[in-house]
Amino acid sequence: MINTLIVSNIILWVLVLVLVAVVFALVRQIGVLYERVAPAGALMSGKGLKTGELAPVLDLQTVDGRALKIGGERSDNKSTLLFFLSPTCPVCKTLIPVLEAMRKSEADWLDIVLASDGDMDEHRAWLKKQQMESWPYVLSPQLGMTMQVAKLPFAALIDEKGILCARGLVNSREHIESLFEARAQGVASIQEFLKVQQHKHEQDVA
Amino acid sequence: MDPVIKVIICICMCMLFGVAAIHKLKAPAVFRAAMKDYQLIPSILLSIVSIVLIFLELLSVILVLVPSAQATGLLIMAALLLIYAGGISINLYRGRRDIDCGCNGPATTQALSWWLVARNLVFLGLVLLAVGPSIERALNWLDLFTIFFGVLVASGLYLGFNQLLAQAPRLAALRSAT
Numbered sequence: 001m002i003n004t005l006i007v008s009n010i011i012l013w014v015l016v017l018v019l020v021a022v023v024f025a026l027v028r029q030i031g032v033l034y035e036r037v038a039p040a041g042a043l044m045s046g047k048g049l050k051t052g053e054l055a056p057v058l059d060l061q062t063v064d065g066r067a068l069k070i071g072g073e074r075s076d077n078k079s080t081l082l083f084f085l086s087p088t089c090p091v092c093k094t095l096i097p098v099l100e101a102m103r104k105s106e107a108d109w110l111d112i113v114l115a116s117d118g119d120m121d122e123h124r125a126w127l128k129k130q131q132m133e134s135w136p137y138v139l140s141p142q143l144g145m146t147m148q149v150a151k152l153p154f155a156a157l158i159d160e161k162g163i164l165c166a167r168g169l170v171n172s173r174e175h176i177e178s179l180f181e182a183r184a185q186g187v188a189s190i191q192e193f194l195k196v197q198q199h200k201h202e203q204d205v206a
Numbered sequence: 207m208d209p210v211i212k213v214i215i216c217i218c219m220c221m222l223f224g225v226a227a228i229h230k231l232k233a234p235a236v237f238r239a240a241m242k243d244y245q246l247i248p249s250i251l252l253s254i255v256s257i258v259l260i261f262l263e264l265l266s267v268i269l270v271l272v273p274s275a276q277a278t279g280l281l282i283m284a285a286l287l288l289i290y291a292g293g294i295s296i297n298l299y300r301g302r303r304d305i306d307c308g309c310n311g312p313a314t315t316q317a318l319s320w321w322l323v324a325r326n327l328v329f330l331g332l333v334l335l336a337v338g339p340s341i342e343r344a345l346n347w348l349d350l351f352t353i354f355f356g357v358l359v360a361s362g363l364y365l366g367f368n369q370l371l372a373q374a375p376r377l378a379a380l381r382s383a384t
Contacts, residue, residue, distance in 0.1 A: 006348055009348065009351075009352070010348075010351060013351065013352065013355035013356075013359075014355070016355070016359050017355055017358055017359055017362070020358075020359050020362035020363055020366070021362060023362075023363075023366050024362055024365055024366045024369070027366050027369045027370055027373070028369060030373065031369060031372075031373045031376075034373055034376040034377065034380065035376075056379065057304055059306070059315040059317070059375070061315070066236070067236070067306055067315040069304070069306075069315075072304055
């Protein structure tokens, strides 16, 4: 009898351990599913983030392993410029010196975060080659989907309250600066700015 | 209480606090940043408090492994668990859910939630259970077997629980999107 109990006890422990391993594996797989499914939610038409709206808070991780929060109210009153790039995009490379200069000159109110997606090792090697290891650099398809990045290089400006101020395709220093200008003027884009100006003009004429 | 339960609790707690201390030693800046986010300690004291907390974690692990000092080590662990649960509760009351709990080192961020408080309180209960009186009896080979598998299963469940908690914000985001 006691032998029976011992054997059953051993078998039960082994089975429980296997069960826990299976549960853990399932939980991990659910995590992977969330990563894959979440962007599909953002892709739905009409659901996209608009300028002037609160950007969703995303907890991300930089390639060097630090935690990085995008969105939400910032305690240090700094805005965030998200710059989406790819190692294979030549225009992106031409903007890097511009960003480097901005990172210094606008440091008092602006954090610049580089974002991309793809293979971690590839991006790390590229950063090393460009001597840009000091940059906060995140790989997140989710972030790109949230900001609705269509073409590269793309930039999005999130202010200190976590509101998406402006975003768009940026091909030059002037384009990036126009995002800052949009934030200062409180308009979402140069197109909207022109529309407002025209409206004002019409009112004046009337 | 049976010594097997006590040994399992002690080993699990040593693993928990040992891993926590190693994470903090590996990335002290991350730990300081997490503590700063809690907004409970004046920034001048941050580095001192962080050193004290890491020291207490390591000390408690060592003490629990020494049979004669076991109760002291367990009580230090209980105090640390209470301090962490208190810090999390205060920030939950303030509505600051979005800060990183600083529980898992730099690899994963985990938002604050009452689940974390509940987890700490369960651990606290287990630690206090182990401090309590236990029966003296010699451990046979089946007891060692139970201890070995008990520790493995408890660790696996803990990892699974943590993973679920870390994923909770994503599930919430998914729910609100549809």
